[in-house]
Amino acid sequence: MISTVLFDVDGVLLSEEHYFDASALTVWELLLSENYLGLAPNQYRVDVAFSEIKLIRGEVFQHDQVLSFLKSRGLNANWDMIYLTFSCQLIELLAQLDDKEKTAKWLSAPIDRGVLQEIGQALRAADVEIRYEAFLENFKDTPETKQCLMKHLDLLADEKLGVETSIFREKGALWSVCEHVSQEWYVGDEHVLQSTGRESVQTGKKGFLADEKTLAPAEEIAGLFRGLLDAGVKIGIGTGRPQLETIQPFQHLDWLQFFDENTVITADDVLAAQKTNPERGSLSKPHPFTYVMALNGRDKGESASLKAQLPYEGAGEVLVVGDSLADLIAAREIGCQFAAVLTGLSGEKARADFEKHEADYILSDVMELKRLF
Known part of the structure; x- marks a missing residue:
């Protein structure tokens, strides 16, 4: 009974489709917008058509293979999915920079928006390439599940950058940045302050909340x-x-x-x-x-x-x-x-x-x- x-x-x-849309847009913004890494600010905008969102999501999450992988490992929170996806991209980009001294400095303290902008300036000078396919390459053979996936980011940093760090395993400043950008996209300008207690960094987002x-x-x-x-x-x-x-x-x-x-x-x-x-x-x-x-x-x-x-x-x-x-x-x-x-x-x-x-x-x-x- x-x-x-x-x-x-x-x-x-x-x-949950709009959550996944907002998640993809979040990673895309963190990589492209001058508010964050700024790797392609001319390509970033807030008025993105649904047809474009579909293309962005297909690229960021590799036609949802990344999302399916994370779900299969018991991870259920969109904010965690965003954080893992973006952090993996950040490590890949820093590996292309090939500057261990600067990288070690950035990974020794909380990574907030200001640090991301500083990193972005160095990455632009090095003409790096975004490789969305790198996530599955780096995670598919790992046995980790749930929150242990975040610890794997620290192992990747050691393997690819030669830097020992524990910065990625905790839900710290970078996780908070990911969460806030995600909420901007999902709830829009009207509700972001109520949702997060913080004003929008990037205004002009209508949100998906009214389109459930x-x-x-x-x-x-x-x-x-x-x-x-x-x-x-x-x-x-x-x-x-x-x-x-x-x-x-x-x-x-x-x-x-x-x-x-x-x-x-x-x-x-x-x-x-x-x-x-x-x-x-x-x-x-x-x-x-x-x-x-x-x-x-x-x-x-x-x-x-x-x-x-x-x-x-x-x-x-x-x-x-x-x-x-x-x-x-x-x-x-x-x-x-x-x-x-x-x-x-x-x-x-x-x-x-x-x-x-x-x-x-x-x-x-x-x-x-x-x-x-």
Whole structure:
């Protein structure tokens, strides 16, 4: 018997395509814009047509092979994907500079926007080449998964630059730069201050927030929520989206009425817990914290979720609905049942992975949940 259903959002209820678009544009901007490395400022602009975005994404993520690789290694956060992709490019570019003394200096302290501009000035003088294909070349044979992929960046720096560093393994200044540029693209000028607490570096971005696409008709998903509640099933949300990017579309789609706000857990909750508990490292999926807090309720406090004994009491009656291995890994640690939906990045191709990891249910889309009840 299932008494509680916890939903991921991206790839389950809402399409994550615009997140991937924004992620590609972020890497592209960090490389080209004079606000950052400035390798081709004449090619950079904010008014990019959708046809151009498709081309940029195809190049940056190698026709989504990079995204699929990262998803297959249990990485679920777009900000982490951006950081890994750009950092790999940065190491490749510094290898072409062939100046160990300068490189060692840059990799010995936090890499903020000012440092990126300084690096960019040296790279332009050396006439370097961007090689987007380098990511898969550098990562495909590594055994690392999840957050350990960031440690591999430090190994690459040692291998390619001859510089021992630990600058890349932590979510420091460079990660924050990547996050902010990403939010500029996704939420646009109107919401970036609310989203990040900082003004835009590059204004003129409209954002994707007003153009969310559902993975089934919105009214049918509303009917699913209503049907579960009428059947006495509790429902909640455990998403890697920030709160703004969760609450606003849910309000627009009239879905928020079905949820207790204490069980809608977002990236904001995860980041807040990480700041107050830095010794615990990353708490984002596949760490179970997001879903445990959705079970406990935000009003119980983050401490109760961090200290919860796993497997969670009564978890056998909980169903997590997600589209990624990160969701499955989190559900397994909690002791929940897991329903995989094939509406994420890999689509039907993900079936084999979910079968290999013995998902309890594999559904074509979220509406197939109806047959379980």
